Amino acid sequence: MRIDIRTPGLSTKLPAVGTTIFTVMSALAAEKGAVNLGQGFPDFDCDPQLVSAVTSAMKEGLNQYPPMVGVPVLRDAVAAKLSSLYGRSYDAGSEITITAGATQAILTIIIAVLHPGDEMIVLEPCYDSYVPNIVLAGGTAVLVPLMPGSFRPDFEKIEAAITAKTRAIIINSPHNPSGTVWTDADMHRLQHMLAPTDVLVISDEVYEHMVFDGAQHQSVARFPGLAARSFVVSSFGKTYHVTGWKIGYVAAPAALSAEFRKVHQFNVFTVNTPMQYGIAAYMADPAPYLSLPAFYQRKRDLFREGLKRTRFKLLPSEGTYFQCVDISAVSNLSETAFCKWLTTEIGVAAIPLSAFYADGFDQRVVRFCFAKKDPTLHAALVRLAKL
Numbered sequence: 001m002r003i004d005i006r007t008p009g010l011s012t013k014l015p016a017v018g019t020t021i022f023t024v025m026s027a028l029a030a031e032k033g034a035v036n037l038g039q040g041f042p043d044f045d046c047d048p049q050l051v052s053a054v055t056s057a058m059k060e061g062l063n064q065y066p067p068m069v070g071v072p073v074l075r076d077a078v079a080a081k082l083s084s085l086y087g088r089s090y091d092a093g094s095e096i097t098i099t100a101g102a103t104q105a106i107l108t109i110i111i112a113v114l115h116p117g118d119e120m121i122v123l124e125p126c127y128d129s130y131v132p133n134i135v136l137a138g139g140t141a142v143l144v145p146l147m148p149g150s151f152r153p154d155f156e157k158i159e160a161a162i163t164a165k166t167r168a169i170i171i172n173s174p175h176n177p178s179g180t181v182w183t184d185a186d187m188h189r190l191q192h193m194l195a196p197t198d199v200l201v202i203s204d205e206v207y208e209h210m211v212f213d214g215a216q217h218q219s220v221a222r223f224p225g226l227a228a229r230s231f232v233v234s235s236f237g238k239t240y241h242v243t244g245w246k247i248g249y250v251a252a253p254a255a256l257s258a259e260f261r262k263v264h265q266f267n268v269f270t271v272n273t274p275m276q277y278g279i280a281a282y283m284a285d286p287a288p289y290l291s292l293p294a295f296y297q298r299k300r301d302l303f304r305e306g307l308k309r310t311r312f313k314l315l316p317s318e319g320t321y322f323q324c325v326d327i328s329a330v331s332n333l334s335e336t337a338f339c340k341w342l343t344t345e346i347g348v349a350a351i352p353l354s355a356f357y358a359d360g361f362d363q364r365v366v367r368f369c370f371a372k373k374d375p376t377l378h379a380a381l382v383r384l385a386k387l
């Protein structure tokens, strides 16, 4: 008997989504032999001591499923860090969960808290996973622009976007892609605005240790009125130069963590055991994350000095490892066309800011990542000097 061999068609859940711009630009950079300042990741290695700590855990036989919420030593280390830096005591048992990176953490939070028809406020430009996550959860993303030009929060617009259906807002400081950092006054304003509401906060703090010029990271954990309604998300990938390890955490009050864990257990269940033990041991010394602002500020300054010799207009970079530039004086191309041209013809890859807007808004700004070895930055600057 003949059988009909065919793949059934399906109706996409994410019609607006293709391959992410990070993947597209990294592939183009590799194909063209360009210096890749596009996708955000370091081109230098992590501390060998961190690799040794993970290797030791593997050699000690710590290779089976860990507890669903993460190994106690790592949750204790995260709680101690949050307490010493931001002054809030999270209970390591009921309020901290280890995740397979921040991307998983954010999707799991959104699935756990949004019901179909709920609204969630997203400040644009934003990291590209947020809006598709909301769509997958059956919610509605309510897009509120950050202030044009400065990328600072526009509290009047945020307040106007809150309705009876608003379940959560996601914030991100230090901010990818703009490099802005929310101030103490911004956080007080948010705390005050949300106080009479039931709106939850998802605070994407993956760049928490990259804040420059003596400023402080304003974690929601510092503000009791915010912390009580917030999921704090961070990623060891950014902090320890291991973006490929995909490991991070969520800190949230026990009631919120309990709901988070219900979804987490059927999403990833557990996270890589030896890495959890290795990172826990490595965290005993705070120096690696405490020295990160100076480490990246030097790279930022080196990169900015070089860019001053081009016709790009430099935007501020207060935090993260990103530097945005206005391309108007250099080219008439759209941001995306410019990034492709820059990669192909000049040999340096960048990311268009339009990739961080649901409607592809083009403001003639592109993002460079300066988490690179000095020789990589110098090589890029030599090429960019032609502009």
Ligand code: PMP
Binding pocket: 040, 100, 101, 102, 103, 104, 127, 172, 176, 204, 206, 234, 235, 236, 237, 243, 246, 247, 248
């Ligand atoms: N949020 C932001 C703002 C990011 O830039 C990144 C890094 N790609 C993530 C979340 C995801 O982090 P992770 O690699 O730990 O999933």
Ligand code: GLN
Binding pocket: 020, 022, 023, 038, 039, 040, 041, 176
């Ligand atoms: N966070 C990094 C960036 O913004 C990497 C993103 C990714 O590859 N998904 O470039």
